[in-house]
Structures are given as C-alpha cells and as structure tokens.
Amino acid sequence: MNRVYNFSAGPSMLPEEVLKQAQKELVVYGDTGMSVMEMSHRSKDFKDIIDEAESLLREIMNIPDNYKVLFLQGGASSQFAMVPLNLFRNSKKADYVNTGQWSRKAIAEAKRYGTVNIVASSEDSTFNYIPELDPNTFSKDADYFYITTNNTIYGTRYTEIPDTGDIPLVADMSSNILSEEYDVTKFGVIFAGAQKNMGPAGLTVVIIREDLIGHAMDITPTMFNYKTHADNGSMFNTPPTYSIYIAKLVFEWVKKMGGVSALEKINKEKASILYDFLDNSNFYKGTVVPKDRSLMNIPFVTNSKELDEKFVKEAAKKGLVNLKGHRTVGGMRASIYNAMPIEGVKALVEFMKEFEIENR
Ligand SMILES: Cc1ncc(COP(=O)(O)O)c(C=O)c1O
Structure with a gap:
C-alpha cells in the first residue's frame, strides 16, 4: 500500500526520509552490530546519539547556553504538574491564560499546588480565538506566567508572545515547536511532547532556564524534579532511547530543510x-x-x-x-x-x- 496523507493531530506524519533512514539502521546501527533499541543508554554509541540530538536542537532553536535541554518521558501532560511543582517557590501563585482543553488541564494540575489566577480565557466562544491580554491584570508577584502557544484542538495560535517582564514565561509548545521561529530567551520554560513535530510518542522535550532549576517543592517526587534530570544529563533512569534517536533524525532533517x-x-x-x-x-x-x-x-x-x-x-x-x-x-x-x-x-x-x- 502507498503512504497516505495523514492529517492526524498526533502522533502525526514523520518525514519519509527520516523513516527510511531509520529503516536502514533498524537492525544494525552503524558498526555496533545492534539496533538502537537494544543499546544500553549508558553506552558510548547512545551517548553520541543523545549528545548530537541536543546539539542539533540547540542549533535549530538557537537555545542559549544558560538553558538546559531535557529529554524526558511522561508526555506533555506530566509537565502540567512538573511546572508548578518546580516553579512555585515564592508566592506560590501563577498566571494562566485559558485557551483550551490543554491549558484547562494544566490549570487544574497547578491548582493542586498553589493559587492560579486566570488572566484571560476564550472559553466563552469555544476557544476559537486568543484573548487580548491586559498587563494590568497580571499578578506582580506570580512565580510564573503560563501559555499554550498553539491550541491543537481549536486551531488557534499566539501571533504575539506576552511580555511578562521578570516573571518567567512558561509555554506548552507541543503542537508548534519547530514550526515557526521563537526567541527562546523570552521564555523560562518551553516544553513539548515529541509526537507532532519532533518524533514518536514517548519523548517530552523540556527547555529550561538554569536559574529555575533546583527550587522544587519538598513534596516533588524525584522523577518530577527538573534538577534530577538536569544533573544527570537526562540519564537518571532509562530515557526513551529510540524516540530520542528518531528525534535526532528529525532535527537533522529540519536543518537540511533550511532550519x-x-x-x-x-x-x-x-x-x-x-x-x-x-x-x-x-x-x-x-x-x-x-x-x-x-x-x-x-x-x-x-x-x-x-x-x-x-x-x-x-x-x-x-x-x-x-x-x-x-x-x-x-x-x-x-x-x-x-x-x-x-x-x-x-x-x-x-x-x-x-x-x-x-x-x-
Ligand atoms: C498543546 C498540547 N499540550 C499537551 C498535550 C498532551 O500531550 P501528551 O499526550 O504528550 O501528554 C497535547 C496533546 O495533543 C497538546 O496538543
């Protein structure tokens, strides 16, 4: 059967040449005599793969040195809890913009750990627009400000990123990472499930400014603490090795396409x-x-x-x-x-x- 045009919201199409490259290397990767799936995550060969994936992502997104790149599991949905658990450190207050089901889920999770101020919402019109943001309504003492840059279900996107001054801006970029240029320095945390623009499901990429790491709430489980993964090069436990390998191929493809x-x-x-x-x-x-x-x-x-x-x-x-x-x-x-x-x-x-x- 021929390949179809797959308009799925995620998991979604991967570039055909990435799939073909993976097919070529599926059984034996390079001169290792084994598949990437069979490799120890602590082997030199896999270390080369994850290092290359990180360096390519840094290059194509222009990620500054004072940001960590983490390759995690748990889906973007786990980030709905990881963000508040790690970023609620002073006022335990955060500003959220409610632009659809994914931000609603993130809000529900954050409310378990602190106070959520919904600065704007488009719920009144089935989330078919991005609400105007009035900086006067932003909390002066919020620990962070949260947006979903692209709303997968309703088909909306921010064309302008809010200016939150010194308050770290957190973005769920699951459905538009690598699709348009963003200035990473405008964000404290960017996270995305891989299964739309980066690779197979099972991998979640987190890009986080270093000063935001290391202040997690006491109740934070070890696996939900960014510091655990930052200190261990995303190797505290077994990372999603094959998904990281495919993401590396996708990043190579992005570069080849002109970035x-x-x-x-x-x-x-x-x-x-x-x-x-x-x-x-x-x-x-x-x-x-x-x-x-x-x-x-x-x-x-x-x-x-x-x-x-x-x-x-x-x-x-x-x-x-x-x-x-x-x-x-x-x-x-x-x-x-x-x-x-x-x-x-x-x-x-x-x-x-x-x-x-x-x-x-
Ligand atoms: C914008 C957005 N955020 C979060 C999620 C949830 O991602 P996951 O299934 O990786 O938890 C999705 C899934 O489609 C999404 O589109």
Missing part, C-alpha cells in the same frame, strides 16, 4: 492555501477568528454534521486520512505539521472542491 525559518515559510504557504480556499467558500467554513489562526491545526465545518461525517469517510478513501475533528468539537481538522508536504495540502483542497460539487 526553522525555512519551515516557517513553507508552513505559512501551506496554511494559506487552505485558509484562502476556506475564505472563498460558501460550502465550508473555518471556525477560528482569522487573526489567531494556527499554522498547524486547521478546523473547518460544512453546514451539516451528516456532510461532515461523509466528508471524513470519503476523504479517507482518497488517501486523505484522520480529518475528523477532535471528539469534543466535531467537524473536520487538518493537522499540517512540518512533515506534511505541500502536495498533501493541495490534494486536500482538490478533494474539497470535488466533494463540494457532488454534495452542494
């Missing part, structure tokens, strides 16, 4: 093909306020649930799969992460035109 800035350009082009089509259609409708539209996740609907269902089924028959919207919002959602080629987006638009003619 994050080149991918950002392609991503903008890909997204605008779909948004332009939606904006000119009387049959389909994009659900997000135009100024806050995501480059990665594009939700849209027809005017009937039955047609939406039919669309998803018929698209799949044409090799355009996983277009069903999140179970809580319905409709359709096209996730077009870095690895989705522009041809995939064009094929989707062609199918949308055909489907419209047949079902108008």
